Amino acid sequence: MIKAANKAVNQADFMLMKQQGKKIAMITAYDYATAKCVAATEMDIILVGDSLGMVVLGYEDTLQVKMEDIISHAAAVRRGAPEAFIIADMPYLSYHLGDEAAKANAAALIVKGKANAVKLEGGSASRLAAIRAIVDIEIPVCAHLGLTPQSVHRFGGYKVQGKSPEEHEELLVQAQEVQRAGAFMLVLEGIPEQLGKEISEALSIPTIGIGAGRFTDGQVLVYHDLLGYNAQLPKFVKRYAELQKLSSEAIQAYLQEVKDGIFPSQEHTYYPIDKL
């Protein structure tokens, strides 16, 4: 039996969950209908990720996603999940061009997108400055390190990060720096399990893994991946349903009934002829 979450959570609750060893569950959602499905569960966090660009808008990568996209999808998710803790992704170039622009864009995701917090990728000096600037205007920031999809061209593809001893050390240091900059949470994507474990043990803020192994403080998956909407999936995804197949079968059944004159039957006729 699914128990709906009716809780108003905040960043302090997630810290407490880490301290108590309670795992944190996060899922992406991008619209009103899917947000309602998530809101009917006890999910801890909804992420309006810029994976929106790939799984909903059909782009090759996440770099095409714009502020307007995240704002309108986050607002739709909020309408479907009024009580949820929602993190909205800051799109590519929305926090790279100076701290004033980063603050204004983060504020728009909170004010217009109705999110509780924002997420941004990377741990370089300018990303740390952006985190500090956004936290300074009282907006909670979730950091994101490892295989950060907005850096796909620099990485030369979607490749696991942090495998060499140098990269391992660099990510460990960056994780501590994003925490020091004020991030309340850290998403770790596409890194070796050992590194996910070391970072999670080293930080006081919770870590949320995706392709980062078993030892992070929580996990995040993309809605469409776990529900079977994508044919090609990375190894770390577990499919919990085959909704694309189910949807196509239902749509095929509908079209066949239209062709065969079975739908609509009298039962589905708003005002049947024999009622006149």
Ligand code: KIV
């Ligand atoms: O955009 C997204 O969905 C994400 C998750 C994969 C962490 O950033």
